Structures are given as structure tokens and as C-alpha cells.
Amino acid sequence: MLEVSKLTKFYRNTPVVDDVSFAVRPGEVTGYLGPNGSGKSTTVKMIVGLIEPTTGQVRMDGRNVREDITAFRRRLGYVPEEAILYSYLTGLEYLQLIGRLRCLPEDVVEQKANEMLSLFSLSSYRRAPISSYSKGMKQRVLISAALLHNPDVLILDEPLSGVDVTSALLFKHLLEELARGGKAILYISHVLEVVEKVCERVIILYQGRVVANDSVDHLRDLMHLPSLEEIFSQMVEHRDLESTARDIVGVMRG
Secondary structure, three states, X not given: OEEEEEXXXXXXXEEEEEEEEEEEOOOEEEEEEOOOOOOHHHHHHXXXXXXOOOEEEEEEOOEEHHXXXXXXXXXXXXXXXXXXXXXXXXXXXXXXHHHHHOOOOHHHHHHHHHHHHHHOOOHHHOOOEHHHOOHHHHHHHHHHHHHOOOOOEEEEEOOOOOOOHXXXXXXXXXXXXXXXXXXXXXXXXXXXXXXXXXXXEEEEEEOOEEEEEEEHHHHHHHHOOOOHHHHHHHHHOOOOHHHHHHHHHHHHHX
């Protein structure tokens, strides 16, 4: 189990993430939601070891991951928010590189890389440079790279950015299959309809603090609201959005 305990990050004496605690359990897809600037990406960067927390811990199976961050990363699959890839490599070369960095045997790397590219409908582009790929194709390469070493924990930060409808549907089924296989999955997204379909539990962050941590069904019952979108809006957005939309159109019309 992945546990985040009292995680806090200050920048210039301002808390960007403030005393955040939650758990991501094996066999469960946990949604991590919040408006832009709420601290989601900062939380993720602290979990994966890209930045140091001011206070708090990240634990894997009860052990502080910073005691052996390399061992933790061997068990981690991570899709970052921004698709940063070596654009001069081909899709196949990139997956081969990731497989070797993960210390997989060469024959396993070759087999898995080619099979992943085929299953993500990238086989015909496997020898084309990544610089020629669309945004959605790059995302599929990143997802393939995160899965290549069969990790125990997956952290997926806006993984569907730019992907087409077919790939999004495949990804939904893939998440369900991974959860059935016992993976612990933290899923960060602004696409609330997808979160509502694939996540058993959601954590909602607002101004760096957790304002909800519960199952989607229980939140619906508790707040007497029919959808996650309406729950999210009521918890983190205090403006009348319909009125604001009318005002914007009014400004457009002069």
C-alpha cells in the first residue's frame, strides 16, 4: 500500500500542499482531483521523489520511500503531466531505453516493447522519430513505458491528454484490468466523467488541503448530488459558473 502522511510543501513561506494524507490501496483506482493550482502536481512530484517535502512522509508497505528511493522507483510506473520524451528516438528505441534502465533482460525488452507498441496501435510508427508523433501518440508511448516493467504502483497524471476516443476507451478497460491484478493506482485528471467511471475512491484537493476523501457513491449520497462534476463544483468552486458564463458572453457582445 502507498501511504501519504501529513505531506506539506512550502514555497516562499506559502503552503502549496498543506498536511495532505491519504492511502492508495492495491486493487483500487484512486482519483486525485482539484482545480489548477490546488497542489496536485506538487503532491505527485513529492511522491515520486522529484522534489523534497517540507514535512511529511511517503511510505510504501510501511517503509519511508526516501530510505531507498531507487527500490521504490523499481516498483513505480509514472506517467507525468507533460510528455517529455527524447524526440530524436523512435518509439521502439525509447521503450528499449526505458526497459534497459529498468534492468530488464534484453530479449524481454525487445518482446515487450514491440508488443506494447502493437497493442497501443503504434506498431507501424515504431521506427519513426517521436518528433513526428502527435500528442496522443506520445501519451501512448508514455503509458507503455510506465507499464513495461510490471510495476506495483501506478501514478498517472492526466494520462489521456490528447488521446483519441478509441485510446481513451482502451485505457478505461486497462485501468479496470490493472486494478483486478492488484495494482495500486493514483489517477489524476480533470476529466471528471472518466474519473467517475474508473475510480472507486476520490480525493479532492482545494488550496493545498484535502476537502474530501471518500468513495464516489458515498459522496453522492452524502451531498445529495447526482454526479462527481456537481460534487466537485460545490466543494471547490464558489462562483456561480452559469452566471459567469453569461457575463462572458455579455462582454463578447459588447
